[in-house]
Amino acid sequence: xxxxxxxxxxxxxxxxxxxxxxxxxxxxxxxxxxxxxxxxxxxxxxxxxxxxxxxxxxxxxxxxxxxxxxxxxxxxxxxxxxxxxxxxxxxxxxxxxxxxxxxxxxxxxxxxxxxxxxxxxxxxxxxxxxxxxxxxxxxxxxxxxxxxxxxxxxxxxxxxxxxxxx
Numbered sequence: 001x002x003x004x005x006x007x008x009x010x011x012x013x014x015x016x017x018x019x020x021x022x023x024x025x026x027x028x029x030x031x032x033x034x035x036x037x038x039x040x041x042x043x044x045x046x047x048x049x050x051x052x053x054x055x056x057x058x059x060x061x062x063x064x065x066x067x068x069x070x071x072x073x074x075x076x077x078x079x080x081x082x083x084x085x086x087x088x089x090x091x092x093x094x095x096x097x098x099x100x101x102x103x104x105x106x107x108x109x110x111x112x113x114x115x116x117x118x119x120x121x122x123x124x125x126x127x128x129x130x131x132x133x134x135x136x137x138x139x140x141x142x143x144x145x146x147x148x149x150x151x152x153x154x155x156x157x158x159x160x161x162x163x164x165x166x
Contacts, residue, residue: 007031007039008051016047016110017080018062033082034059034090045097045115050085052092058085058104066100067131075131087112087133099134102132105147111136111156119152123164140166 008021009028009123020031035062038054048062048069066078071087090106097103101115101122112133113122120127124137139156142164145155155165 003142008039008042010049011046014080016063018044018047018049020061020080020082022080031082036058041095042156043095043097043102045102046099048097048100050095050097050102051082052095052104056089056091057148058087058092058095059083060085061104063100064131068097068102068115068165070102070114070131070133072132077105085114086132094147096147096149096154098154099152101149102133102155103147103149105144108128109144111139111144111147116152121131121149121152121154123154128141140159 008031011025011028014048016025039051040054041052043050045068050060052058055068061079061082063078065076069079071083092104093107094105098121104112113124113136114130115135117127117129143158144156145159148155155163157163
């Protein structure tokens with residue numbers, strides 16, 4: 001995926017809707033459902049994508065078998081069109097995707113996570129996948145300034161160089 005100006009352009013395999021539209025394309029094309037928005041950030045995991053818009057909304061699309069789209073509930077179906085992720089009206093300043101999980105850092109230094117968690121990669125103290133974005137409780141009150149997500153782990157950094165990982 002590429003952000004060109006304000007438009008989100010995608011191409012490639014789209015078996016689960018990870019390009020945000022129908023069909024498989026070998027050239028970059030706009031995600032029409034987001035054409036009237038301003039995309040600030042896009043991240044891609046394994047067969048899914050998540051975007052943060054300038055107006056503070058989050059959208060995701062693609063594979064959802066491990067709740068990686070953050071849509072809440074029991075929905076595990078692939079989504080071929082962008083669906084809104086509910087994040088308590090927080091301004092997201094960083095967005096990261098692992099293989100099947102997502103991390104979001106809000107302006108007020110709260111870290112949210114959702115998706116697969118079989119290795120504890122959401123950092124919430126459990127090994128249970130979750131489709132509803134939730135605050136990583138162990139990081140509340142810590143001045144997190146940067147987050148990162150690997151395939152099956154996450155890392156958070158403070159301005160003083162303290163690193164927290166799961």
